[in-house]
Amino acid sequence: MSDLKNDRFLRALARQPVDRTPVWMMRQAGRYLPEYRASRAKAGDFMGLCGNPEMACEVTLQPLDRYSQIDAAILFSDILTIPDAMGLGLYFETGEGPKFKKTVHTAADIEALPVVDTRSDLSYVTDAVSLIRKELNGRVPLIGFSGSPWTLATYMVEGGSSKDYARTKELMYQHPEVFQLLIDKLVASITDYLNAQILAGAQAVQIFDSWGGALSHHAYHQYSLAPMQRIVDGLIKENEGRRVPVILFTKGGGQWLPSLANTGADALGLDWTTDISYARQQVGDQVALQGNMDPAILYTNPARIREEVATILAAYGKGNGHVFNLGHGVTPQAKPENVGAFFEAVHELSESYH
Amino acid sequence: MSDLKNDRFLRALARQPVDRTPVWMMRQAGRYLPEYRASRAKAGDFMGLCGNPEMACEVTLQPLDRYSQIDAAILFSDILTIPDAMGLGLYFETGEGPKFKKTVHTAADIEALPVVDTRSDLSYVTDAVSLIRKELNGRVPLIGFSGSPWTLATYMVEGGSSKDYARTKELMYQHPEVFQLLIDKLVASITDYLNAQILAGAQAVQIFDSWGGALSHHAYHQYSLAPMQRIVDGLIKENEGRRVPVILFTKGGGQWLPSLANTGADALGLDWTTDISYARQQVGDQVALQGNMDPAILYTNPARIREEVATILAAYGKGNGHVFNLGHGVTPQAKPENVGAFFEAVHELSESYH
Numbered sequence: 001m002s003d004l005k006n007d008r009f010l011r012a013l014a015r016q017p018v019d020r021t022p023v024w025m026m027r028q029a030g031r032y033l034p035e036y037r038a039s040r041a042k043a044g045d046f047m048g049l050c051g052n053p054e055m056a057c058e059v060t061l062q063p064l065d066r067y068s069q070i071d072a073a074i075l076f077s078d079i080l081t082i083p084d085a086m087g088l089g090l091y092f093e094t095g096e097g098p099k100f101k102k103t104v105h106t107a108a109d110i111e112a113l114p115v116v117d118t119r120s121d122l123s124y125v126t127d128a129v130s131l132i133r134k135e136l137n138g139r140v141p142l143i144g145f146s147g148s149p150w151t152l153a154t155y156m157v158e159g160g161s162s163k164d165y166a167r168t169k170e171l172m173y174q175h176p177e178v179f180q181l182l183i184d185k186l187v188a189s190i191t192d193y194l195n196a197q198i199l200a201g202a203q204a205v206q207i208f209d210s211w212g213g214a215l216s217h218h219a220y221h222q223y224s225l226a227p228m229q230r231i232v233d234g235l236i237k238e239n240e241g242r243r244v245p246v247i248l249f250t251k252g253g254g255q256w257l258p259s260l261a262n263t264g265a266d267a268l269g270l271d272w273t274t275d276i277s278y279a280r281q282q283v284g285d286q287v288a289l290q291g292n293m294d295p296a297i298l299y300t301n302p303a304r305i306r307e308e309v310a311t312i313l314a315a316y317g318k319g320n321g322h323v324f325n326l327g328h329g330v331t332p333q334a335k336p337e338n339v340g341a342f343f344e345a346v347h348e349l350s351e352s353y354h
Numbered sequence: 355m356s357d358l359k360n361d362r363f364l365r366a367l368a369r370q371p372v373d374r375t376p377v378w379m380m381r382q383a384g385r386y387l388p389e390y391r392a393s394r395a396k397a398g399d400f401m402g403l404c405g406n407p408e409m410a411c412e413v414t415l416q417p418l419d420r421y422s423q424i425d426a427a428i429l430f431s432d433i434l435t436i437p438d439a440m441g442l443g444l445y446f447e448t449g450e451g452p453k454f455k456k457t458v459h460t461a462a463d464i465e466a467l468p469v470v471d472t473r474s475d476l477s478y479v480t481d482a483v484s485l486i487r488k489e490l491n492g493r494v495p496l497i498g499f500s501g502s503p504w505t506l507a508t509y510m511v512e513g514g515s516s517k518d519y520a521r522t523k524e525l526m527y528q529h530p531e532v533f534q535l536l537i538d539k540l541v542a543s544i545t546d547y548l549n550a551q552i553l554a555g556a557q558a559v560q561i562f563d564s565w566g567g568a569l570s571h572h573a574y575h576q577y578s579l580a581p582m583q584r585i586v587d588g589l590i591k592e593n594e595g596r597r598v599p600v601i602l603f604t605k606g607g608g609q610w611l612p613s614l615a616n617t618g619a620d621a622l623g624l625d626w627t628t629d630i631s632y633a634r635q636q637v638g639d640q641v642a643l644q645g646n647m648d649p650a651i652l653y654t655n656p657a658r659i660r661e662e663v664a665t666i667l668a669a670y671g672k673g674n675g676h677v678f679n680l681g682h683g684v685t686p687q688a689k690p691e692n693v694g695a696f697f698e699a700v701h702e703l704s705e706s707y708h
Contacts, residue, residue: 170653296520296524
C-alpha cells in the first residue's frame with residue numbers, strides 16, 4: 001500500500017494538530033453530480049452501481065476528481081446491503097426509497113435470519129474497498145461504513161422507509177426478547193462487515209444511525225447505543241500500523257452526545273440541529289466532532305455558503321478535533337458549483353483556526 | 355361561566371400542588387375512537403368537522419365522556435386554519451396529509467397575504483370555543499391552540515407536508531427579508547387568533563411547533579423561537595380572574611429547552627426523545643413540563659403501558675409542575691382500551707408523587 005499523502009482527516013479524528021480543518025461530505029458521490037448520473041444510467045440502477053466494484057470505485061472517485069479540497073473518500077455503497085444479504089431482497093423503485101420484498105415480524109422470521117458472513121455474502125463490497133484503495137493510491141484516506149443495528153432493523157420490519165416506525169416499535173415494545181435477537185444478529189453481522197472492510201483497506205469507519213433520533217431516551221440507549229457500543233468493542237483497532245478510527249452518527253442524537261462519547265468511538269457526527277460549540281463543551285477532549293452544516297444551505301449561493309461555513313468554524317473555535325461535513329447527506333437538488341464553494345470555503349477559512 | 359370543578363391541569367401549569375398528576379393526550383379527539391370516526395363520516399370530511407362549531411364541540415367532548423380521568427379538553431380544530439383564512443385553500447385528500455391549492459414563494463406572494471382577523475375570518479373557531487366551554491360546564495379546563503409561525507410557513511411554502519422543507523429553507527436562507535415578512539404576518543395573525551380563543555373561553559393555550567426540530571440551532575432561534583416569544587409577549591395574560599398559561603411544544607426541540615424556558619411561557623411540551631428528569635434539571639422552577647410517553651407504547655398492552663407510565667412518573671419525580679401527556683399525538687392505530695389503560699395508570703400511579 002502506498003503512503004498516505006493527505007492524512008488531515010485521520011489526524012483530526014485523533015485530535016492531532018492539522019494545517020486546515022479537513023472536509024468531506026456525506027453522500028458526496030451522489031445524484032447532484034452529472035458524472036454520477038451518467039454512471040448510474042450506464043449501470044442501469046443503484047444496485048448495479050453498488051454491486052459492481054469497478055462502478056462503485058468510479059463513482060467514489062468522482063467528487064475527488066472534481067473538488068481538489070476533499071480530504072476523505074467514502075466507499076460508495078448502500079446501508080441496506082446486510083439485510084439484502086440476509087435474503088430480504090432489496091430493490092428500488094423510481095422516485096421512492098429502498099424497499100424489501102420480504103420483511104420480518106415474528107420470532108420464527110428472525111430466528112431464520114442468517115448472520116452475514118461478509119467474505120462470502122458481500123464480497124462485492126470488500127472488492128470495491130480494495131479497488132478504491134488501489135485507485136486512490138494514497139491521495140486521501142478511505143472511509144468504510146455500515147448502517148446501525150436499529151436503523152437496519154427498521155427497514156427489515158417496515159419493508160422500507162417509515163414515518164413513525166410503528167411496526168418496529170410495536171415489536172420492540174411488545175416482544176423485546178424477539179427484537180433483541182434481531183439486534184444481536186445485526187450486531188454480529190455489522191461487526192464482521194466493518195472488520196472485513198478494514199482488512200480490505202478502509203482506514204476509518206462510520207456507523208450511520210439514521211433513525212436513532214426516533215427513539216425515546218431509554219429505548220435509544222438500549223436498542224441503538226448499546227448495540228453500537230458492542231460493535232465498537234468488536235472492531236479491529238489498528239491496521240497497517242495506524243489506528244482505525246470509528247465515527248458514530250446518530251441523526252437527531254444531539255441530546256445523547258455524552259453517552260455517545262462514552263462508547264469508545266473516536267468521533268461523533270453531528271446533524272445541523274446541534275450547536276457545535278455546545279457539543280464541544282459537552283464532549284471535551286473525549287472525541288472529535290464531525291459536522292454540521294445544514295445541507296439546505298447548498299440551495300443558496302457561494303457568499304451565503306461561505307458565511308455559514310465561517311459561522312460553524314467560529315463556533316467550533318480554535319484547536320484540534322474538527323472534521324467539517326454537512327449535518328446530513330447532500331441532496332440531489334444541490335448545485336455542483338455551490339458544493340464547490342462549500343469545499344473552498346472550508347479549505348480557505350479554516351487555516352486561521354490551526 | 356360556571357366554576358371549574360377540576361383545576362388540576364391549571365394548577366400543575368402554575369407549578370402549584372395537586373393531588374395527582376393531571377393528564378390529557380394530544381389528538382385525544384381523533385381517529386382511534388370509533389365515535390370520532392362516526393362523527394367524521396356524518397360531517398363528510400375533516401374540514402366539515404373543524405368548520406362546524408356543533409360538530410367540533412361534539413368530537414372535543416368524546417374522549418372526556420369515554421375516559422373519566424382526563425383533566426383537560428382541547429379545542430378540536432386544525433393547525434392550518436390560519437393559512438386557509440389567508441386564502442391558500444386548505445384541503446385533504448384521503449390517506450394523505452393536508453394540502454394547499456395555492457403556495458407562497460415570492461416577495462409579491464407574501465406581500466399580498468392578509469393578516470388574519472379571527473373575529474371576521476375564523477369565527478367558526480371562536481364559536482366552537484364558546485360552545486365547548488358552555489357544554490363543558492366547568493368539568494375541566496379548555497385548551498386553545500395554534501401552529502407556530504415556522505410550522506405554518508413550511509406548509510404555506512411547500513403546499514403540504516414535506517420531508518426536508520427544501521423550498522422553505524431555500525427561501526429562508528436565500529431571501530431572509532422576504533421570509534421574515536411571512537413570519538411577521540404569521541406572528542400577528544397567530545397572536546390575534548390565540549387572544550380571540552382566550553376571550554371566547556380558552557383557559558390555556560398551546561403553540562404546536564411541529565417542525566421546529568428540522569432547523570439548525572441558529573435558524574431555530576431566529577425563525578421559530580423568537581417569533582413564538584413575540585406571540586407569548588402579545589397574549590392576554592389573565593382572563594376570568596385567572597392566569598391563562600401558555601405551553602410551547604417544539605417537536606424535536608429537546609436541545610433548546612433552556613431557550614424555550616426563557617420565552618416567558620408557563621410550560622414546555624416534551625417529545626418522547628427527551629429524558630424528562632434531565633429536562634426538569636435544566637429548566638428548574640422556571641416552567642412546568644408536559645409529556646412525554648412515546649405514542650407507540652399504545653400499540654402494546656395495559657401492563658406494558660402501566661410500566662412506561664411508572665417510569666416517566668419516577669423520572670419526573672416528586673413535586674409540582676408535571677402535566678402527563680404523550681410526546682406527540684395519539685395515532686389512529688392505538689386501541690381505545692390501551693388508551694384507557696394509559697389514563698388509568700397516570701391517575702392511579704401519580705398519587706404517590708404528590
